[in-house]
Amino acid sequence: MTEKAAKKEEDASALKEKLSSLPAVDKLLLHPKVEDLADKYSKKAVKRAVREAISITRERLLSDDEEVEISEPSMISLIEDWLLVSHKTALRPVINATGIVLHTNLGRAPLGRDVLENVIRIAGGYSNLEFDLEKGERGSRYDHIAKLINEITTAESSIIVNNNAAAVLLVANTLANGKEVIVSRGELVEIGGAFRIPDVIEKSGAMLKEVGTTNRTRLSDYESAIGPETGMILKVHTSNYKIVGFTEDVPASDLVKLANKQKIPVMEDLGSGCLVDLSRFGLPREPTVIETVKSGVDVVTFSGDKLLGGGQAGFILGKEDTIKKVRQNPLNRALRIDKFTLAAAEATLLMYRDVEVALKKIPALSMITMPYDKTQMRVKRIVRKINSVPHPGFDVVSADDFSQPGGGSFPTADIPTRVVLIFPIEIGPEKLEERMRAQDPPIIARIAQERVIIDPRTITESDIPNLTDGILKAMEAI
Template identity: 50%
Template structure:
């Protein structure tokens, strides 16, 4: 055992050998030294445990190559790019919406240079960060005023805290939704200081239920769009058009939380009707809250639009400073909203919208192209074919509707890793690839793969198989 220990190269010798590896050139010396030390410690543990018994395994050239791979893996950023081959467009665990190139460029500009974040270029005096998106939000939604915070849960929180703290908010029992991370509307309402007043039944609520619930302690009527689930069958809910007149009669603000709000009518693409922000404003909602990412396709943000007197009050809330958006989010959001000035361009340029509305024929063509690439690289190990399948919008939107797609299916031949084993290996590649398995096949959905990622998919599959 002592002879094996003597065969191990010293740390400085390994570092000198790795100095010639261009892939490690950008690593700080201290980080690289730690990675080398950890690698050598692992070898010592293998020797002690009797797992390393052949001196050939300690050949220095072999060890240097192994250490280079180990150092590269150990020093990768923890937060990094992945390839999404799942077909879930707004994948909550994979970063939700992708930004349009214009939005990504705007965010990068905000990072690299000083900006007029809170500086009025007309007067030369201090300005408001919200002014950069105010006019365009008014134009796109028809609202009198607007405010942006860091996400939609925060938008709901500050709205209720401003307009209803210590007083009752009337909500249909069937709309007490839970969103991602186990956050629930009743809990957000409790945190805001508002008092929940449930009305109706789980499956049916009528206008009279709201009417009967209004008392001098009522501060607002809240409608929550159930975007992440559906109740079907014997159901009834009160529309915004029915709720608004009731709010007007009692001088109560009507708040609509759209959740994964959107500015696009997706019905012409075969999806069920989802309320747009423009519709909610036109129907008379006093305050509308929605997400800036998800189906809208921008950065994570919570957008509040509505009547000027209510937005002004929300803007003055001290909580606003704690949940305000940063300059990168603001830049990306403005760039995304500008794209919506031309709806057809938005449909093709904003990745989330483009993926949701992708034509089945185009997806089939992309699947055939990917299958052709993989047949060449995986010959003898997997059979590669295309099959009909389904994608999902994700992010809690359109929960009951599949999107037709064409999947690329990889089925193992004798001796090849199983689909589940291959899926696990793909999580260790550079970049990692996330796929799904079904019926003894690994499935790749081209809907969530960019055209320039198809060859990369072939490359990482080769990595996963040790080629």
């Protein structure tokens, strides 16, 4: 036998011995630590984890992995790791370091502590969702919040559905099914995910009738379009874009005067739905819900998880007789809110009884109005912490930049902020950003001009330790 053949036979024998030393499934299942895992997860899950751990180890042995261990502690560690990964939910909390406050892909408005506590309080048991405690009979889920909405917005009546697209769909179906909806060409909005106002109107059973041009629409355009087939006039606030220059549009109050003569309802979709005038914080002037209600339109719709700062919902409010028709539409049943949304909406709206409380305690508003000085202080803390640990190959500095409100609101707004800039010297910023996303919790940042940007505006105080630790771990992994 040649030396090469002898070596091959020796290696095969050693591999066979290692494979035979792999513990049996039943033996591992009887280990005290594994039994504890079965109590935590389930016997079925742990049994699968044991088999997976043995299979992974076997594959590593067959691939000549010299670092593989077959000891009991290493096997149990593999079992624990597999269980941890397999039981991790797909929907996970992340650290939003983009500076985009109402980041649609990251869930838009984060909820405040008071709101979360109310959701847990209501969702953790039974509630009077559709039960009238005074009369001892069935009630309406909408009654719990309607008075509060009406109080804050000055509307006569209101209802909530599961999102603003649903709100527009429901109102159009109620008021203009089989009829025409008149809308300016300059207001044919497309929202995220390629959902367009014309498509929503079409699905409602109404027919869209466009008037004017992209940049100029006059009252006479609406007047000429009104006919026997007109179901309603729709005004859409272009909250996610602006048309500037040679422009003209028609105020809602003028549309109301025109429509009242013809006994035609007017609806305005506000989109982002601002309840507070934020222009005193340097943001562009946006029409508020109260101003829109006072313009006299029959119905107003807007989102709950944008500038309102609550959970996803579509608010519908306006004239009593109009909202009554909307409530009675059978389609409303398919679009109605659940108790989680209702609990979040009520707790959020309660804070609007005092605007200063809302600005302080609603996270989205607090972030949008956060002063530059506060972002500067946070950046100093973050840079100091990261630079306290050696990280060759990376330069970490601070600079001025701009945050964005996001969520299809304030399209022209740039909010001055201070940011952390990370320059990877030897690799591209994409690699560092990828490693940051792999942390627990994942860190979502921006990349611009070959650098990773960390904006503290959307980072909470409790996020900072995980943020700095995650960035340092991401640097070490490269």
